[in-house]
Amino acid sequence: MCSSSTAATSSRARPRPGTPPANLQGIWNDDLRPAWSSNYTVNINTQMNYWAAETTGLGECHLPLFDLLAKLAVTGADVARELYGARGWVTHHNTDPWGWATPRSTARSGAGCCPTCSARTRRSSSTATGFPAAIAELLVQSHSGTIVLLPALPAAWPDGEVRGLRCHGGVTVDLGRRDGEPDVVRLTRTGGGRFDRPERTVMLTDLDREALWEYRSGYAAPADFDAFWASTLAEARTHDIGVRLTPVESPLRAIDVFDVTFAGFGGHPIRAWLKLPRHAGGPLPAIVQFHGYGGSRGSELEQLHWAAAGYAHLQVDVRGQGGVTPDPAGSGPAYPGHLTRGIDSRETYVYRRIFTDAARAVDAARAIGPVDPARVAVVGYSQGGGIALAAAALVPDVSALHAQAPFLCDFRRASLVAGERPYTELTGYLAEHRTRAERVFAVLSYFDGVGFASRAEAPAWFSVGLTDGIVPPSTVFGAYHAYRGPKEIAVWDYSGHEAGGADDLRAVLDAFGALFEQ
Numbered sequence: 001m002c003s004s005s006t007a008a009t010s011s012r013a014r015p016r017p018g019t020p021p022a023n024l025q026g027i028w029n030d031d032l033r034p035a036w037s038s039n040y041t042v043n044i045n046t047q048m049n050y051w052a053a054e055t056t057g058l059g060e061c062h063l064p065l066f067d068l069l070a071k072l073a074v075t076g077a078d079v080a081r082e083l084y085g086a087r088g089w090v091t092h093h094n095t096d097p098w099g100w101a102t103p104r105s106t107a108r109s110g111a112g113c114c115p116t117c118s119a120r121t122r123r124s125s126s127t128a129t130g131f132p133a134a135i136a137e138l139l140v141q142s143h144s145g146t147i148v149l150l151p152a153l154p155a156a157w158p159d160g161e162v163r164g165l166r167c168h169g170g171v172t173v174d175l176g177r178r179d180g181e182p183d184v185v186r187l188t189r190t191g192g193g194r195f196d197r198p199e200r201t202v203m204l205t206d207l208d209r210e211a212l213w214e215y216r217s218g219y220a221a222p223a224d225f226d227a228f229w230a231s232t233l234a235e236a237r238t239h240d241i242g243v244r245l246t247p248v249e250s251p252l253r254a255i256d257v258f259d260v261t262f263a264g265f266g267g268h269p270i271r272a273w274l275k276l277p278r279h280a281g282g283p284l285p286a287i288v289q290f291h292g293y294g295g296s297r298g299s300e301l302e303q304l305h306w307a308a309a310g311y312a313h314l315q316v317d318v319r320g321q322g323g324v325t326p327d328p329a330g331s332g333p334a335y336p337g338h339l340t341r342g343i344d345s346r347e348t349y350v351y352r353r354i355f356t357d358a359a360r361a362v363d364a365a366r367a368i369g370p371v372d373p374a375r376v377a378v379v380g381y382s383q384g385g386g387i388a389l390a391a392a393a394l395v396p397d398v399s400a401l402h403a404q405a406p407f408l409c410d411f412r413r414a415s416l417v418a419g420e421r422p423y424t425e426l427t428g429y430l431a432e433h434r435t436r437a438e439r440v441f442a443v444l445s446y447f448d449g450v451g452f453a454s455r456a457e458a459p460a461w462f463s464v465g466l467t468d469g470i471v472p473p474s475t476v477f478g479a480y481h482a483y484r485g486p487k488e489i490a491v492w493d494y495s496g497h498e499a500g501g502a503d504d505l506r507a508v509l510d511a512f513g514a515l516f517e518q
Contacts, residue, residue, distance in 0.1 A: 055136045055166055064097075071099025139175060142167035149175060149182045174419060186419040186469050206417060206472040209491065217410045217478030219450040226455075228346065228446055229394060232265075236356045239267035243367045245274060248300055254278050255307045257300045260314065262364035264357035271325045272361065273300050273315040275307035276370055283372035285399070285516040286312040286365045288391070290358060290384035293407060293422050294338065296323030309509055314365045318354055318387070329353060335429035339422045343429070343440055351390075351408070351447045358391040362398060375399050375516050377458075379508070382471065382497065383407045383422075386449050389479065392460070393452035400515055401460040402508045403479075405471050405499040409449030410478035412441055417472045449479045457485035461511055463504045465495030 076089030079101045084090065092103040139162055141148045147167050161176040174186040185205065207215060222228075241262055248257040256276045264270040276284070287306045291297060297317035306313035320327030321338060327350065334340040342348035358378070366373035377400035380388035386408030392401040407422070414423045415430065430437050445451065460483055464476040480489050490507060492500050500507070 055133045056164065068095075068097060068099060072101055075099045076101040136165055140165045140167060140173050142171070147171065147173065147187070149173075149185065150177060150180070153177070153180055155180070188420075205419070205467055205469045206474045209466065209493070212466075212473055212477045212491075215474050215477050216481055217413060217450045217475075219410060219412070219445070219448055219478065219482075221448075221451040221454070222442070222445050225446060225451055232352060232356055233359055233394060236263075236265050236267075236360055237363075239263045241360065241363050241367055243364050245368070248273075250300055252301070252304070255304060259300075260364070262360060262367075264319065264360045265353040266329065268319070268328050268353075268357075269325070270319060270357050270361070271297065271317040271323065272364075273297050273313075274368065275300075275304065275313040275315070277307050277310055280310060280370070283375075284310065284312040284370050285375035285377070285512075286314060286368075286371045287512075288314045288316065288358075288361050288365050288376060288378050288388075290316050290361075290378075290380035290387040290391075291318060291323075292381055293383035294321050295383075296321065305505065305509070309513070311512075312365070312368065312371045314361060314368075316358070316361045318383070319357060320350065327353065335425045335432065337422055337425040339425040340429040340440075343443055344436075346443050346446045349443055349447060354387060355390040355394065355447065358387045359394040362391055362395045377401065377512060379403075381405060381499075389449045389456065390447075390452045392456040392458050396455070396457055398458050400512055401456065401458050402504075402512075403460065404463045404504050405465065405468060405497055406449060406462070406476055406479060407471050408447065409453075409471075410475035411444040411448050413478060414472055414475045417474065418470070420469045422470075423472075449475075450482045453479040453483040456483060459511075459515060460485055460487045461508050462487065462489040463492070463499040464489065465492045465497060465499045467493075467495060468497045468499070470497040 072091050072095065073089050076091050076099075079092075080086045080088055080090040083103075089101070091101050094104045095101060138152045138154065139150060141151050157177075158180045159177060161174070163174040165173045165175070167173055172188045174188075175182060176185070206212075244261045245258040246260075248259050250257050254277065256278050258274040258276075260272040260274045261269050262272070289303070289306070295318075297315045303313070303315055317323035317325040319325045320341075329342075329348075334343070338350060341350035342352075346352065362376055362378065365371055365376050376398055378388040378391045378395075378398055379402040380386070381404040385403035385406030388401055389403050389406055389409070392398050411426070415426050418424060418427075426440075430440060433440075462476060462480045462483075464471075464473045464480075466473050477489075480487060488511075490500050490504060495501070
């Protein structure tokens with residue numbers, strides 16, 4: 001730091017209103033004149049250049065500066081009052097980390113250090129602090145309101161990665177590059193304000209389309225996979241399904257809503273919404289739907305399209321997440337989130353209970369009077385897609401499957417390439433428990449969507465967005481390629497985790513309509 005505010009000639013000297021003190025006369029100019037008054041001091045040519053800290057995500061580097069400013073607000077106020085007769089506070093060229101604000105000598109005037117030294121110090125400071133920010137701008141720029149990747153990458157740096165670069169709008173960028181082009185890109189909201197998806201050149205978060213069609217998962221099911229799940233479901237079915245329907249008052253005029261409870265894993269009560277088209281005649285095809293990670297069944301006024309299309313719609317609340325269904329089994333410590341809950345054992349792993357609940361949800365739907373038990377489909381988005389995939393394997397006579405951007409597939413691959421939660425919960429857990437990796441993947445082999453896909457035979461519709469940073473596209477293709485039954489996949493080149501959104505829904509409504517009319 002070089003601060004060149006200077007000393008007054010005497011502690012009794014007072015500047016006249018509207019004019020600078022005598023010691024500033026030599027460097028006074030029109031740019032400074034409007035800022036001066038008898039009530040405030042002027043701090044000239046301050047070189048506290050910390051702008052690279054924000055750009056590079058090192059905001060903690062500001063803390064020593066803030067500590068110093070807090071000290072100067074006290075010591076500098078005394079000096080401003082005694083030397084300048086002004087309010088506020090002042091600092092000088094010889095200020096030190098202890099907050100010394102008094103000039104070295106009150107007998108000298110001028111800059112307090114020679115102009116040459118002052119200019120040289122300023123240039124050195126700007127060079128030292130500006131260099132990291134300049135490097136950051138070679139990699140990412142956002143001053144125009146658009147995030148531009150690798151706008152000026154030197155030819156000597158074709159490969160590598162950088163994490164934590166800050167952009168305008170409260171966005172952090174992690175960027176990998178290969179052969180001078182973006183390879184893996186992750187955008188994370190880090191501050192307030194609206195986050196608009198930036199224009200981008202290449203935003204693939206995984207393999208390109210051609211490589212995805214060639215990719216095959218290295219997953220291998222354990223020898224007792226089927227026996228484990230057969231015994232798990234057999235135990236669950238020793239409990240009566242116990243479906244209870246409670247009518248729900250709602251403003252809906254064309255749809256009847258019921259609060260449903262049925263017995264899941266261990267006979268534990270699982271909650272769901274049931275929505276039926278009012279006055280529909282005859283047995284109805286049914287949709288059993290599962291929600292995304294950490295979510296819930298939501299409001300009874302949401303997700304009305306299935307009932308509006310003529311289906312009985314059972315909207316399941318996943319246990320132990322954001323809804324009203326608890327997980328009485330609990331099960332031990334985990335890395336923050338749900339993904340590693342009980343992961344030390346296949347018996348205690350949380351998705352043993354969740355997948356069993358899903359199979360029992362199909363049983364529950366078939367036990368509801370207006371439902372045609374021969375026409376039940378399972379659907380879900382993200383975590384819900386992974387749960388639906390498991391249900392399609394565990395209840396092999398379901399009629400259809402729709403898995404939109406399915407989570408919980410190809411775990412080992414996901415642990416290596418996913419850059420966002422929830423898969424980073426798994427990598428975080430393994431970073432904390434380095435020696436448990438093989439044990440963890442041995443447990444996960446009983447819950448991998450690729451294993452379930454190779455056992456499911458119902459007609460299936462998958463979808464995936466190639467810029468998905470949450471569920472890597474290769475993990476979806478790992479399950480898709482392994483799927484045993486007839487299958488289709490919608491591939492959205494420029495979509496993220498939303499995949500095809502409403503376009504996926506329109507396509508599956510058409511497909512299910514044709515299927516259930518046969």
